[in-house]
Amino acid sequence: xxxxxxxxxxxWNKVPKANAELFALTYGALVTEVVRDADENLATVNEKLExxxxxxxIRCVDExxxxxxxxxxxxxxxxxxVLGKTAFRMFLGIVVDVVQHSPSSFSLNFQDNPLSLFVExxxxxxxxxxxxxxxxxxxxxxxxxxxxxxxxxxxxxxKGDDTHEIKVDVKQVMSDGAGEDYxxx
Amino acid sequence: xxxxxxxxxxxWNKVPKANAELFALTYGALVTEVVRDADENLATVNEKLExxxxxxxIRCVDExxxxxxxxxxxxxxxxxxVLGKTAFRMFLGIVVDVVQHSPSSFSLNFQDNPLSLFVExxxxxxxxxxxxxxxxxxxxxxxxxxxxxxxxxxxxxxKGDDTHEIKVDVKQVMSDGAGEDYxxx
Numbered sequence: 001x002x003x004x005x006x007x008x009x010x011x012w013n014k015v016p017k018a019n020a021e022l023f024a025l026t027y028g029a030l031v032t033e034v035v036r037d038a039d040e041n042l043a044t045v046n047e048k049l050e051x052x053x054x055x056x057x058i059r060c061v062d063e064x065x066x067x068x069x070x071x072x073x074x075x076x077x078x079x080x081x082v083l084g085k086t087a088f089r090m091f092l093g094i095v096v097d098v099v100q101h102s103p104s105s106f107s108l109n110f111q112d113n114p115l116s117l118f119v120e121x122x123x124x125x126x127x128x129x130x131x132x133x134x135x136x137x138x139x140x141x142x143x144x145x146x147x148x149x150x151x152x153x154x155x156x157x158x159k160g161d162d163t164h165e166i167k168v169d170v171k172q173v174m175s176d177g178a179g180e181d182y183x184x185x
Numbered sequence: 186x187x188x189x190x191x192x193x194x195x196x197w198n199k200v201p202k203a204n205a206e207l208f209a210l211t212y213g214a215l216v217t218e219v220v221r222d223a224d225e226n227l228a229t230v231n232e233k234l235e236x237x238x239x240x241x242x243i244r245c246v247d248e249x250x251x252x253x254x255x256x257x258x259x260x261x262x263x264x265x266x267v268l269g270k271t272a273f274r275m276f277l278g279i280v281v282d283v284v285q286h287s288p289s290s291f292s293l294n295f296q297d298n299p300l301s302l303f304v305e306x307x308x309x310x311x312x313x314x315x316x317x318x319x320x321x322x323x324x325x326x327x328x329x330x331x332x333x334x335x336x337x338x339x340x341x342x343x344k345g346d347d348t349h350e351i352k353v354d355v356k357q358v359m360s361d362g363a364g365e366d367y368x369x370x
Contacts, residue, residue, distance in 0.1 A: 015204055015205070015206070016204075016205035016206070016278075016299075017202035017203065017204065017205050017278060018202065018203050018204070018205045018208035018209075018277065018278065018299050019200055019201075019202065019203070019275065019276045019277065019278070020200070020201035020202050020203045021200070021201070021245070021248060021276075022208070022241070022245070022276050022277070023203035023207070023208045023211065024203075025241045025244060025245070026208065026211055026212050026215060026241070026318075027211050029215055029237045029240070029241065030211060030214055030215040030218060033215060033218045033219060033222065033237075034218060036222075037218065037221075037222050052214045052218075055214070056207070056210045056211070056214065059210060060206070060207070060210070063206060090204065091204045091206075091207050092203065092204065092207070093201075093202060093203065093204070114201075114203050133211075
């Protein structure tokens, strides 16, 4: 078992918890609300849910860094490992496989999805990216770590796939302003 | 320790869980969305959040009855005890005091509120009943048990009180149609 995995398990055991079902129903209420607000324009709904995720991701990364005691990641591969094995475990309690495609791209694969516990999409909602919140959370969290990324579901059981796959592509590695300032001193 | 309390603890240990912080942030996103949708009309927001809770309550009560193996409650006092000691524990992991005011009225008192983990209300949002979702959940759940109730927060730390108090007043005890049908046979 990798350090990131065992760290994830320990964190999951320690963090305060809520009932997964209530969480899923609350997220369902959020999706319903956004769908109504966007007059069922599903492209707008996806964009909105992604943005909500982004705000949550920015918030979560602070909490994660404060609590996880994860090592400094020197490469994207290391960051991906910590994201999939430690952060996903800490925040969702699920086990995620991390597949590195290239130095700038990786996938997170998982079976259980706490957000979509009770969900089946009707035919006319097939374009709804129900769990796109995750993509926003990942984009927000990685941006705080200086990675600008594209992030999307490429597989989802809600669309007939066997498993969930979120693919993350790094578009830009930003230089860390604060870091450089400190170096100049 | 009462039967309802120990049953609540056991259920809480058994149910699938999510990260409490992520739950609180997701609920926060829902509140934000409803506030925006209602053009910041806080009376409308409260009403909307209560209705969302009502839908969740109708759903939760089924799950609760299926999983909790709670005894049939003959009086409101017994129902209140199971609601506060078993159901609140199972769904929120929190310990609740139940105070019976009259044969048709009781209060649930608690310190920790998973929904409002990070929340402080600005001065112009003092009328927002941030956690009114609970009132809707209770109203929905009790209605499935044939109690029509009024349910409201009479104390909340978000409004300067020491503790949370939700007061439940039974307005009507509905007769259970199905039960009567069965009796006629």
